[in-house]
Amino acid sequence: MVFLFRTASKNVMGTAARMTGLAVLLSVGGCSLLEDRSERYVNASEGEPLRLPEQADDARFGQVMPVREVTTADSGKMYRDAIPTPPDMTSEILEENYVVEELDGQMWLLINDVPGRVWPAVSSYLNDRGFGVAHDSPQLGLLQSELVNFSKRARTLMELDSDPGASEQLLVVQARVAPGVRRKTTEVQLRVNEVDSNPDQLLAWQTGSAPSRGDLDTSKKLLTDMGVFLKGREESKSYSRAALGMVSEPLVRLNSENDQPVSIELDLDYGRGWSEVSRALNEAEIPVVDLNRSAGWFNVDFRSESERDPGWFSWFADEDEPKHTFDLNLEEQDGVLVVTASRAEGYDGDNRSPELLSELFEYLY
Numbered sequence: 001m002v003f004l005f006r007t008a009s010k011n012v013m014g015t016a017a018r019m020t021g022l023a024v025l026l027s028v029g030g031c032s033l034l035e036d037r038s039e040r041y042v043n044a045s046e047g048e049p050l051r052l053p054e055q056a057d058d059a060r061f062g063q064v065m066p067v068r069e070v071t072t073a074d075s076g077k078m079y080r081d082a083i084p085t086p087p088d089m090t091s092e093i094l095e096e097n098y099v100v101e102e103l104d105g106q107m108w109l110l111i112n113d114v115p116g117r118v119w120p121a122v123s124s125y126l127n128d129r130g131f132g133v134a135h136d137s138p139q140l141g142l143l144q145s146e147l148v149n150f151s152k153r154a155r156t157l158m159e160l161d162s163d164p165g166a167s168e169q170l171l172v173v174q175a176r177v178a179p180g181v182r183r184k185t186t187e188v189q190l191r192v193n194e195v196d197s198n199p200d201q202l203l204a205w206q207t208g209s210a211p212s213r214g215d216l217d218t219s220k221k222l223l224t225d226m227g228v229f230l231k232g233r234e235e236s237k238s239y240s241r242a243a244l245g246m247v248s249e250p251l252v253r254l255n256s257e258n259d260q261p262v263s264i265e266l267d268l269d270y271g272r273g274w275s276e277v278s279r280a281l282n283e284a285e286i287p288v289v290d291l292n293r294s295a296g297w298f299n300v301d302f303r304s305e306s307e308r309d310p311g312w313f314s315w316f317a318d319e320d321e322p323k324h325t326f327d328l329n330l331e332e333q334d335g336v337l338v339v340t341a342s343r344a345e346g347y348d349g350d351n352r353s354p355e356l357l358s359e360l361f362e363y364l365y
Helices: 001-027 038-043 115-128 153-155 212-233 270-283 354-363
Strands: 096-104 106-111 135-136 142-144 170-179 186-195 251-257 260-266 288-291 297-300 326-333 338-342
Touching: 096 212, 096 270, 106 212, 106 251, 115 142, 115 170, 115 186, 115 212, 135 212, 142 338, 153 212, 260 270, 270 338, 270 354, 297 338, 297 354, 326 354, 338 354
Parallel strands: none
Antiparallel strands: 096 106, 106 186, 135 142, 142 170, 170 186, 251 260, 260 338, 288 297, 297 326, 326 338
């Protein structure tokens, strides 16, 4: 029995040693023993669409789990050094539904909804607060109130004197409803106009003159109040068919050549465009090494994950500092702002400029 016990012990120890050696071998040579299937994902061809029999009723068939279409912007992310992550289906949802934003003398209420739904809600707000709607144009996205001076509720909201004099300035409020920069959003602006008499038609929306600080404060108060009003009636939203004629061309467009992104067009003024690009870089977590607004460039670090990975010695290495590897340039051309990307001088890594534009576009639009 003693001999059998010792024999069994030696067999167990030998098996354990062999298993340990195999584990070490697998850990050291894992890359060579296990197939890298990342390129299968990247290079996979699109399959044929499902064909139903001619006698089948199309109305009874549909996608149980719809898959978002892959656009040129998405396909640009499929580079060889990393498996692309699935599209973020929550990327079109803002953290807050009603946010007052201000930039370079402009102020607007950003709403996470399409203009067709926002238009009737803005009209309801003007009527509810005593402004009324005297003139409107869904195609232009403009609503114009009646004279504010003759509405007690509107006067209170505007903080006008309760006992007006004969020389009091006549006022009307204009609301501008337009598609937002980001997809499926709407921006609403409010302006108070001084008039000599009750206008008999829609006034032109003034775009050139910069409002005073007092005008911006008034706009902020009204826009904040509008956000509260719209939030309180979310359960009773309606849709305006008339607002379908509103200009809805996207303000951000990705230009491609041979299925490769080459530039981004922003149908915005320079100040707003610069701010949107800055926001997109921050949300995409692309480090900005240096920037120059007046010259129109960003120096960014857009190295691949493999270039950033210090390897086996990551525990002992210092935190990787951002490096200037790519340039983003903003230039006004024919009334639009054009964003281009290029590899920085002195950087000899892969030219990932198309991927940079693709990722930037995802966060811009």
